[in-house]
Amino acid sequence: MLEVKNLTFKVNENGVERSIVKDISFTVENGEMLVITGPNGGGKSTLAKVLMGIEKADAGQILLDGEDISEYDIDHRAKAGIGFAFQQPPRFKGMTVNKLLSLAAGETLPEHVCCKMLSGVGLCAKEYLNREIDGTLSGGEMKRLEIATVLAKSHKLCIFDEPEAGIDLWSFSMLVQQFERIHKKKDQMLMLISHQERIIRMADRIMVIEDGTIKKIGPREEVLPTLLTDGAGCACMEQEM
Ligand SMILES: Nc1ncnc2c1ncn2[C@@H]1O[C@H](COP(=O)(O)OP(=O)(O)OP(=O)(O)O)[C@@H](O)[C@H]1O
Numbered sequence: 001m002l003e004v005k006n007l008t009f010k011v012n013e014n015g016v017e018r019s020i021v022k023d024i025s026f027t028v029e030n031g032e033m034l035v036i037t038g039p040n041g042g043g044k045s046t047l048a049k050v051l052m053g054i055e056k057a058d059a060g061q062i063l064l065d066g067e068d069i070s071e072y073d074i075d076h077r078a079k080a081g082i083g084f085a086f087q088q089p090p091r092f093k094g095m096t097v098n099k100l101l102s103l104a105a106g107e108t109l110p111e112h113v114c115c116k117m118l119s120g121v122g123l124c125a126k127e128y129l130n131r132e133i134d135g136t137l138s139g140g141e142m143k144r145l146e147i148a149t150v151l152a153k154s155h156k157l158c159i160f161d162e163p164e165a166g167i168d169l170w171s172f173s174m175l176v177q178q179f180e181r182i183h184k185k186k187d188q189m190l191m192l193i194s195h196q197e198r199i200i201r202m203a204d205r206i207m208v209i210e211d212g213t214i215k216k217i218g219p220r221e222e223v224l225p226t227l228l229t230d231g232a233g234c235a236c237m238e239q240e241m
Pocket of ligand 1: 011012013020038039040041042043044045046047
């Protein structure tokens with residue numbers, strides 16, 4: 001279970017302090033899929049970064065299965081069980097796709113396992129397995145590789161920030177299937193930040209973040225209809241792909 005208590009994150013812009021995440025508290029139950037949505041600039045990605053340890057909270061507490069991880073750095077949080085896409089996968093000479101997947105999994109993966117992972121995110125394994133992670137990969141290919149690295153091993157909590165961004169319809173469908181598969185097993189918590197109706201519809205609970213605060217949180221059946229009718233909700237939700 002993830003418990004987030006009174007989380008606050010501020011930035012200093014030209015000497016003026018601004019709260020981007022304002023005293024946010026919520027929980028994610030074991031096996032639950034929480035989808036976070038809301039208008040652009042509301043603070044969703046920042047919240048994710050604070051949870052991952054990329055940004056340091058100014059106040060508040062984060063507990064993962066009762067363990068206080070608030071002061072942990074990124075590596076320590078990853079070890080504690082938080083999985084998230086590499087924002088910038090390592091791009092040094094010799095880092096191939098299969099090496100990256102093995103790195104993410106924490107063990108040397110046999111080729112057939114890497115192939116399965118790549119197919120799962122819509123990448124044709126044969127073409128990618130030995131390819132170097134460099135500037136020749138397209139944005140959509142990189143995004144899917146990032147997602148494959150998160151899925152490479154089981155975590156207590158997986159965080160995906162707009163997994164739909166920049167990927168084609170076919171790959172998006174494959175991703176949705178991956179999320180459904182993980183969700184069905186109920187052994188990992190999933191936190192997905194998304195504007196996509198198809199992803200929002202998979203949620204057990206939906207949390208709407210606006211202006212750094214939780215505007216709504218509740219079961220899908222309760223919150224989804226309000227997104228469809230609410231002005232702000234409509235603005236933040238993209239049509240089904
Ligand atoms: N380090 C920073 N310094 C200054 N402002 C920041 C910083 N990080 C985020 N912001 C601002 O905080 C606000 C929230 O940004 P964030 O990326 O978290 O929003 P979001 O809800 O994920 O938006 P979107 O739906 O567009 O992805 C924005 O106004 C952004 O410009």
